[in-house]
Amino acid sequence: MAKFTLDVNGEKRTVEVAADTPLLWVLRDHLQLTGTKYGCGVGLCGSCTVLVNGEAERSCSLPVSQVVGKNILTVEGLGGHHPVQEAFVAEDVPQCGYCQSGQVMQAVALLSAKPKPTAEQIAAAMGDVLCRCGTYDRIARAIARVARR
Numbered sequence: 001m002a003k004f005t006l007d008v009n010g011e012k013r014t015v016e017v018a019a020d021t022p023l024l025w026v027l028r029d030h031l032q033l034t035g036t037k038y039g040c041g042v043g044l045c046g047s048c049t050v051l052v053n054g055e056a057e058r059s060c061s062l063p064v065s066q067v068v069g070k071n072i073l074t075v076e077g078l079g080g081h082h083p084v085q086e087a088f089v090a091e092d093v094p095q096c097g098y099c100q101s102g103q104v105m106q107a108v109a110l111l112s113a114k115p116k117p118t119a120e121q122i123a124a125a126m127g128d129v130l131c132r133c134g135t136y137d138r139i140a141r142a143i144a145r146v147a148r149r
């Protein structure tokens, strides 16, 4: 076990965990930031997506020791009224909701890199965040809505 001080949603947070503990479990179990979801645990589904220095990363596959000194943003850090969150509500995107924080974080990363993505760029960026409810078309509409603002 070792102490790690992380920058999470603009706050310094210190945890004492093993160096190989995935960031996902630090967020959920140590910092009570349970908006980030556990899906597959092996980097395949994207439900655990957070931003690290602005890049979408799969927190289930990222050891805590690799994110020290980096800016970590979780869905809680968006505050609930981020334009992407409002667009997801306006387009009535969620069904069961389980994948949605990962979808929102991936969409935030896409729109900060490409504020006016094409349909093809949206499909390419979002295709690996899996939604078993099949909300993909509504997600694409929500991202296009933000891009039009």
Ligand code: FES
Pocket: 037, 038, 039, 040, 041, 042, 043, 044, 045, 046, 047, 048, 049, 058, 059, 060, 061
């Ligand atoms: S839980 Fe991390 S990619 Fe599936």
Ligand code: FES
Pocket: 094, 095, 096, 097, 098, 099, 100, 130, 131, 132, 133, 134, 135
């Ligand atoms: S809304 Fe149910 S898994 Fe995506």
